[in-house]
Amino acid sequence: MITLRGLTKRYGDTVAVDGLTLDVEEGRVTGFLGPNGAGKSTTMRMILGLDRPTAGRALIDGRPYASMRHPVREVGALLDAKALHPARSARSHLIAQARSNGIPVRRVDEVLETVGLAKVARRRAGAFSLGMYQRLGIAGALLGDPQVLILDEPVNGLDPEGVRWVRELVRAQAAQGRTVFLSSHLMSEMQLTADRLVVIGRGRLLADTPMADLLAASASASVRVRTADPADLSGLAGRLRAYEGVTVESPGGERNEIVVRGRTAAEIGDLAHRLGVALHQLHSVPASLEQAYMELTEHSVEYGAAASPPPPVSDGSAPTATTEV
Numbered sequence: 001m002i003t004l005r006g007l008t009k010r011y012g013d014t015v016a017v018d019g020l021t022l023d024v025e026e027g028r029v030t031g032f033l034g035p036n037g038a039g040k041s042t043t044m045r046m047i048l049g050l051d052r053p054t055a056g057r058a059l060i061d062g063r064p065y066a067s068m069r070h071p072v073r074e075v076g077a078l079l080d081a082k083a084l085h086p087a088r089s090a091r092s093h094l095i096a097q098a099r100s101n102g103i104p105v106r107r108v109d110e111v112l113e114t115v116g117l118a119k120v121a122r123r124r125a126g127a128f129s130l131g132m133y134q135r136l137g138i139a140g141a142l143l144g145d146p147q148v149l150i151l152d153e154p155v156n157g158l159d160p161e162g163v164r165w166v167r168e169l170v171r172a173q174a175a176q177g178r179t180v181f182l183s184s185h186l187m188s189e190m191q192l193t194a195d196r197l198v199v200i201g202r203g204r205l206l207a208d209t210p211m212a213d214l215l216a217a218s219a220s221a222s223v224r225v226r227t228a229d230p231a232d233l234s235g236l237a238g239r240l241r242a243y244e245g246v247t248v249e250s251p252g253g254e255r256n257e258i259v260v261r262g263r264t265a266a267e268i269g270d271l272a273h274r275l276g277v278a279l280h281q282l283h284s285v286p287a288s289l290e291q292a293y294m295e296l297t298e299h300s301v302e303y304g305a306a307a308s309p310p311p312p313v314s315d316g317s318a319p320t321a322t323t324e325v
Contacts, residue, residue: 086126130157201300
């Protein structure tokens with residue numbers, strides 16, 4: 001388990017991480033989300049002892065990372081896949097890690113096979129693509145067969161097959177009782193991968209919740225309701241519209257179906273029962289992770305782009321033809 005208590009990091013007047021307190025538990029994949037500049041990488045670096053906290057503490061299974069005698073055998077980490085000497089082969093790079101942590105060399109060949117790099121194991125890493133670098137970084141994280149995995153953007157640069165492979169890999173690791181903590185900007189993939197989400201913005205904790213709960217609580221979540229009698233549906237819709245914060249729509253002009261936001265399926269079902277309305281359909285439609293995430297971080301974006309590009313600069317002269325070279 002990873003334990004953060006009041007974890008804070010300041011750079012002068014800038015607060016990169018602001019009093020984070022949370023537990024990343026074993027046996028599940030915990031996704032770590034936040035806008036650019038939110039403090040995700042800084043948090044991971046403090047967990048791994050690469051940055052010293054200004055205040056608070058970060059512990060792995062009750063101990064600081066720096067106190068571990070053979071850290072690779074306890075914690076597998078991927079922060080920067082290209083952080084290796086480009087003249088070294090993939091196998092040589094992993095052998096150096098293995099020997100410094102008392103890991104048999106045969107384990108190097110095992111993880112190279114696992115990540116799909118066995119055929120290029122003796123090739124210089126400097127010739128690798130970004131996706132191959134990522135696979136090598138994951139091999140390094142798996143090298144010591146650790147109980148904790150910390151992965152920063154592990155699917156960056158991977159093709160669809162590689163993305164699915166990482167998803168299946170981390171879920172299998174969690175199913176074996178390991179702690180998996182990973183970040184990603186691919187919302188659709190995170191929705192398929194993570195069991196729990198930690199979301200931060202401007203260094204502060206915005207959410208620490210099961211994936212299903214975050215999606216269900218989103219304002220974009222809805223309930224589809226269908227009845228046999230349009231008159232019954234009209235009466236139900238009228239009562240629902242009377243509640244503050246509730247919206248009711250008729251998709252495609254349907255007379256027998258409405259889409260409701262702002263009330264749960266259970267609340268709508270109870271109301272229909274009290275009104276004597278027979279329901280033919282009552283179906284909850286959760287929000288996508290992208291929708292829920294955008295709502296949650298709306299006021300925490302550090303580097304938000306303008307809604308539309310600025311107009312071209314004009315010097316007042318008439319437009320002239322241009323020739324591409």
